[in-house]
Amino acid sequence: MEKQKFMDFLSLKGFKVTREREEIINEILTMKGHFDPDELYLRLKTKGLKVSRASVYRTIPLLVESGLIEQVERVDKHAHYEKVSENSHHDHLICIKCGKVIEFYSPTLEMLQDEVCAKEKFKKVRHNLEIFGYCENCSR
Amino acid sequence: MEKQKFMDFLSLKGFKVTREREEIINEILTMKGHFDPDELYLRLKTKGLKVSRASVYRTIPLLVESGLIEQVERVDKHAHYEKVSENSHHDHLICIKCGKVIEFYSPTLEMLQDEVCAKEKFKKVRHNLEIFGYCENCSR
DNA sequence: TTCATTGCAAAAGCTTTGCATGTGT
DNA sequence: ACACATGCAAAGCTTTTGCAATGAA
Numbered sequence: 457m458e459k460q461k462f463m464d465f466l467s468l469k470g471f472k473v474t475r476e477r478e479e480i481i482n483e484i485l486t487m488k489g490h491f492d493p494d495e496l497y498l499r500l501k502t503k504g505l506k507v508s509r510a511s512v513y514r515t516i517p518l519l520v521e522s523g524l525i526e527q528v529e530r531v532d533k534h535a536h537y538e539k540v541s542e543n544s545h546h547d548h549l550i551c552i553k554c555g556k557v558i559e560f561y562s563p564t565l566e567m568l569q570d571e572v573c574a575k576e577k578f579k580k581v582r583h584n585l586e587i588f589g590y591c592e593n594c595s596r
Numbered sequence: 597m598e599k600q601k602f603m604d605f606l607s608l609k610g611f612k613v614t615r616e617r618e619e620i621i622n623e624i625l626t627m628k629g630h631f632d633p634d635e636l637y638l639r640l641k642t643k644g645l646k647v648s649r650a651s652v653y654r655t656i657p658l659l660v661e662s663g664l665i666e667q668v669e670r671v672d673k674h675a676h677y678e679k680v681s682e683n684s685h686h687d688h689l690i691c692i693k694c695g696k697v698i699e700f701y702s703p704t705l706e707m708l709q710d711e712v713c714a715k716e717k718f719k720k721v722r723h724n725l726e727i728f729g730y731c732e733n734c735s736r
Numbered sequence: 737t738t739c740a741t742t743g744c745a746a747a748a749g750c751t752t753t754g755c756a757t758g759t760g761t
Numbered sequence: 762a763c764a765c766a767t768g769c770a771a772a773g774c775t776t777t778t779g780c781a782a783t784g785a786a
Binding site: 472473474475492493494510514515534535575 | 749750751752753759760761
Binding site: 611 | 740742743744
């Protein structure tokens with residue numbers, strides 16, 4: 457389970473398992489969609505949980521490093537994040553020499569597509585992104 | 597030419613054509629790739645041109661409105677911009693009911709693709725992005 | 737002349753950090 | 762006990778804004 461994964465990550469790296477870090481991961485697991493650090497802090501505060509802004513800001517890089525959340529860019533200037541698990545879709549890099557296919561997933565890319573669709577009042581159902589080029593081996 | 601386009605935009609909108617605005621647009625036209633406001637300010641300053649940071653920040657929205665530059669998101673938290681003219685490529689929204697095709701172009705999307713490729717050491721040649729769904733008419 | 741624009745410096749908003757205190761391991 | 766973590770408040774950065782002075786039309 458996600459929470460355990462984070463705890464294991466902390467132990468493994470020699471970081472400490474603190475009440476604050478537990479409450480932060482718990483809260484993230486209850487959230488849907490993207491969030492920014494201050495939003496997360498305020499949610500914790502509203503619930504009466506005592507975690508400082510500093511701890512929230514300091515814990516986020518750990519969550520990113522552990523692979524639990526990912527940064528997502530937005531049009532405004534704040535940093536936004538979302539759980540990695542929220543999307544299982546992925547796109548492809550296709551090598552035009554050897555045919556190798558590399559799968560990748562970028563939440564930012566997905567979000568930008570949503571923004572484009574919103575601007576055009578287009579109701580997105582699915583999409584297909586293929587990037588053609590040379591893989592590491594074939595480009596040498 | 598690009599500069600005239602901006603000047604015309606200013607006049608048309610009742611804004612004034614000032615030395616500062618001219619120097620800002622001149623500088624942007626000499627640049628390649630993306631830039632952030634402070635970078636632009638420093639370039640002007642280095643050249644001995646007297647334009648304040650405030651004016652740079654105040655002029656950027658006008659340039660965006662005039663269609664000369666576009667905002668591009670980055671992984672760091674500063675705003676970045678680039679000349680719209682720098683890319684003529686575009687992608688497609690395709691209506692799965694009436695077949696209508698809407699072209700769009702997002703520099704941010706392009707840049708993200710480049711970042712994905714860089715991460716995978718993939719040498720991009722071209723790409724194809726199609727988003728399928730319902731256009732405004734067909735989704736009613 | 738008139739009203740937008742400029743520069744400066746102060747303010748604002750988000751994020752980071754120094755330091756003394758507290759706490760997992 | 763030791764090293765890392767926390768909270769607070771101060772500092773850092775980028776961007777915005779109030780205001781008096783300046784300048785385009």
